Amino acid sequence: MEKLQSGLVIEFYSNSCLVRTDSEDIKCLAIKNIVVGDIVNLELIQDSKEVRGIIISKEPRTSFLQKREGIKSKAVAANISHVGILVTPEPTTSTEFIDKWLVTAISSNITPFIINNKTDLDQSSNYKNKLQVYKNLGIKIINLSAKNSINTEELKEYLKAKCVVFVGNSGAGKSTLTTKITGKNIKTNMLSNNQGVHTTSISTLYEIDNQTKIIDSPGVRDLPISGLSNNEIIEGFTEIYLCSKNCKFSDCNHIANEGCEVISKLLDGEINENRYNNFIKFRDGEDNG
Ligand SMILES: Nc1nc2c(ncn2[C@@H]2O[C@H](COP(=O)(O)OP(=O)(O)O)[C@@H](O)[C@H]2O)c(=O)[nH]1
Ligand SMILES: [Mg+2]
Ligand SMILES: [Zn+2]
Numbered sequence: 001m002e003k004l005q006s007g008l009v010i011e012f013y014s015n016s017c018l019v020r021t022d023s024e025d026i027k028c029l030a031i032k033n034i035v036v037g038d039i040v041n042l043e044l045i046q047d048s049k050e051v052r053g054i055i056i057s058k059e060p061r062t063s064f065l066q067k068r069e070g071i072k073s074k075a076v077a078a079n080i081s082h083v084g085i086l087v088t089p090e091p092t093t094s095t096e097f098i099d100k101w102l103v104t105a106i107s108s109n110i111t112p113f114i115i116n117n118k119t120d121l122d123q124s125s126n127y128k129n130k131l132q133v134y135k136n137l138g139i140k141i142i143n144l145s146a147k148n149s150i151n152t153e154e155l156k157e158y159l160k161a162k163c164v165v166f167v168g169n170s171g172a173g174k175s176t177l178t179t180k181i182t183g184k185n186i187k188t189n190m191l192s193n194n195q196g197v198h199t200t201s202i203s204t205l206y207e208i209d210n211q212t213k214i215i216d217s218p219g220v221r222d223l224p225i226s227g228l229s230n231n232e233i234i235e236g237f238t239e240i241y242l243c244s245k246n247c248k249f250s251d252c253n254h255i256a257n258e259g260c261e262v263i264s265k266l267l268d269g270e271i272n273e274n275r276y277n278n279f280i281k282f283r284d285g286e287d288n289g
Pocket of ligand 1: 117118119120121144145146147148168169170171172173174175176177
């Protein structure tokens with residue numbers, strides 16, 4: 001048996017994790033600063049019952065989603081290449097939710113795309129217009145119905161060789177979609193004990209065909225944007241960012257300054273009003289310290 005091995009962290013518990021190596025899945029201890037999606041190097045130890053691993057190092061991450069609050073930050077998943085934002089007519093997905101994830105993905109070096117789920121339901125013109133705004137920004141949109149397996153093949157094809165996390169409001173269809181794509185029945189991450197219900201944040205990475213990876217982690221789904229800097233926020237609104245370079249003053253607040261190109265493009269209708277409002281809200285909102 002090789003004493004040193006490398007592998008992928010596929011499951012995460014409160015004080016241990018499971019690492020997939022070429023030959024087997026190994027339960028590991030010493031998981032400080034390790035998250036699901038990390039590539040780690042292990043030292044193997046054989047105790048009386050089983051082989052276990054001790055994580056001795058991790059490989060550099062291509063990306064990581066992190067929870068940032070004030071000056072504190074904590075990674076929640078590593079090496080994600082794409083965020084699939086589920087948008088649905090019911091429950092209604094707010095543009096704020098979509099924009100929050102676009103900003104989060106862009107600031108984390110992750111490619112965002114939209115999954116327009118529940119295409120079997122009626123879509124109002126309002127809803128269609130909302131999606132059109134993102135399409136105009138050049139964001140990939142895949143229309144499907146997870147429940148009825150309509151067009152899920154297009155998504156599977158798109159996800160080849162990618163590592164994705166699905167985000168969406170409760171009820172948007174994340175579990176249904178993950179089940180359809182992985183062929184596994186995804187249960188909610190709840191553990192109950194006899195004192196009542198207990199929740200644990202167990203993250204899992206599903207591998208399909210050795211190519212596609214799907215990370216399912218409750219911690220990833222509710223990342224706050226409060227830790228992002230003003231620069232990260234404007235860069236997440238790509239069209240606003242590009243305009244802002246032509247504002248007369250380099251410290252333009254894009255609200256009331258003379259020669260503001262952002263305001264000018266907003267009045268022209270070239271910048272969407274909802275996008276602009278969300279940008280100001282994220283940047284100046286009271287929860288944005
Ligand atoms: N009509 C319709 N309902 C769907 C679709 N996908 C999921 N649902 C339903 O939406 C509800 C919430 O789905 P679920 O996967 O639990 O959402 P989650 O909270 O994001 O994990 C369930 O009742 C699903 O059956 C769809 O494509 N069309
Ligand atoms: Mg669910
Ligand atoms: Zn400006």
